[in-house]
Amino acid sequence: MAVEELLVIDVEAEEPGSGLEFFVTGCSGFIGTHLVTRLLDSGHTVTGYDLVQPAYHHENFDFVQGDILDLERLRASVVKPDGIFHLAAQTKVPNSTRDPSYDFQVNARGTFNVLSCASGATFVYASTSTVYGTAVTPTPEGHVMRPVSFYGASKAAGELYCSAFNGIFGLPTTALRLYNVYGPGNAKGVMYDLIRKLQRDDSHLEILGTGLQKKDYVYIDDAIDAFLLAYDRGVPGEAYNIGSGSAITVNEIAKLICQMMDLHPDVRYTGGKSWEGDIESTQADISYFTSFGWRPRIDIESGMRQLYNWMQTQL
Numbered sequence: 001m002a003v004e005e006l007l008v009i010d011v012e013a014e015e016p017g018s019g020l021e022f023f024v025t026g027c028s029g030f031i032g033t034h035l036v037t038r039l040l041d042s043g044h045t046v047t048g049y050d051l052v053q054p055a056y057h058h059e060n061f062d063f064v065q066g067d068i069l070d071l072e073r074l075r076a077s078v079v080k081p082d083g084i085f086h087l088a089a090q091t092k093v094p095n096s097t098r099d100p101s102y103d104f105q106v107n108a109r110g111t112f113n114v115l116s117c118a119s120g121a122t123f124v125y126a127s128t129s130t131v132y133g134t135a136v137t138p139t140p141e142g143h144v145m146r147p148v149s150f151y152g153a154s155k156a157a158g159e160l161y162c163s164a165f166n167g168i169f170g171l172p173t174t175a176l177r178l179y180n181v182y183g184p185g186n187a188k189g190v191m192y193d194l195i196r197k198l199q200r201d202d203s204h205l206e207i208l209g210t211g212l213q214k215k216d217y218v219y220i221d222d223a224i225d226a227f228l229l230a231y232d233r234g235v236p237g238e239a240y241n242i243g244s245g246s247a248i249t250v251n252e253i254a255k256l257i258c259q260m261m262d263l264h265p266d267v268r269y270t271g272g273k274s275w276e277g278d279i280e281s282t283q284a285d286i287s288y289f290t291s292f293g294w295r296p297r298i299d300i301e302s303g304m305r306q307l308y309n310w311m312q313t314q315l
């Protein structure tokens with residue numbers, strides 16, 4: 001069965017209530033919104049948990065407004081689902097430098113809290129390539145984790161707690177080490193930043209750093225396929241790289257965006273590092289997860305076009 005057809009229930013043919021029940025933290029964020037939408041469209045029932053209200057409604061969707069640091073509220077909200085997708089997090093590297101304590105609380109303690117409410121549910125954790133720090137590329141999952149940001153450290157701690165809950169309680173956990181996920185709905189990241197700057201002023205383009213930063217970008221729909229596959233076929237206790245398997249520089253991204261928008265701006269560079277804790281070279285070795293049948297299907301030009309079309313609707 002193709003990965004994109006995984007977990008799809010024929011709503012017309014099946015009895016009502018024959019879908020699965022999922023609990024999704026971070027349901028109002030970029031990836032959470034896409035994941036919940038896919039689960040609901042596939043005929044499942046979802047309870048979402050987030051600090052902020054999501055922008056969507058559905059008859060099979062219940063929303064609980066709550067903090068993953070509020071263990072009592074969390075425990076009352078997780079009612080024996082089949083699967084838990086844990087996405088809620090402090091997600092910005094610069095914020096983790098400004099307030100490492102809060103980052104630690106939400107990402108390490110918060111993940112511990114969600115794990116402690118899981119009671120046997122298949123648990124998929126949204127980890128990050130940032131856990132590796134500065135690594136040999138393409139980076140295999142067996143590479144040492146040596147994070148160089150507080151965000152990388154707190155997300156790695158979450159992963160290690162997944163592993164411990166698997167080891168001690170047999171909780172079926174998997175972690176997805178996501179590279180840069182992009183696409184419609186993501187109002188952050190380098191592609192969004194460059195397109196937005198050009199929408200405001202098409203004669204100049206400021207690039208943070210040197211433009212030579214070379215990273216791996218994976219399209220949102222491919223990342224969502226990976227979440228569903230990890231739930232369905234992931235090996236408990238394992239972590240998987242989720243990237244495109246190739247890397248592109250910021251300069252090359254800027255060139256593609258200018259071609260797409262048919263613009264010829266003057267390009268300026270701020271020089272130095274884009275921000276403290278940034279890793280300037282990432283590229284996933286995706287051979288492990290592709291052996292489960294997953295593969296990234298959307299190339300960067302088509303993905304960027306989807307992001308651009310969405311941004312045009314937001315103007």
Ligand SMILES: NC(=O)c1ccc[n+]([C@@H]2O[C@H](COP(=O)([O-])OP(=O)(O)OC[C@H]3O[C@@H](n4cnc5c(N)ncnc54)[C@H](O)[C@@H]3O)[C@@H](O)[C@H]2O)c1
Pocket residue numbers: 025026027028029030031032049050051052066067068069086087088089090091106110126127128129155177178179180181182
């Ligand atoms: N987007 C990427 O490129 C990327 C890359 C690597 C890893 N990830 C991981 O994927 C997950 C989702 O990322 P995203 O891009 O959708 O982020 P996002 O910032 O868009 O969404 C995160 C959501 O978590 C919620 N949240 C934050 N703190 C919370 C708390 N204490 N209690 C409850 N909810 C809380 C936020 O309100 C938000 O809706 C995160 O765990 C992130 O670390 C994302």
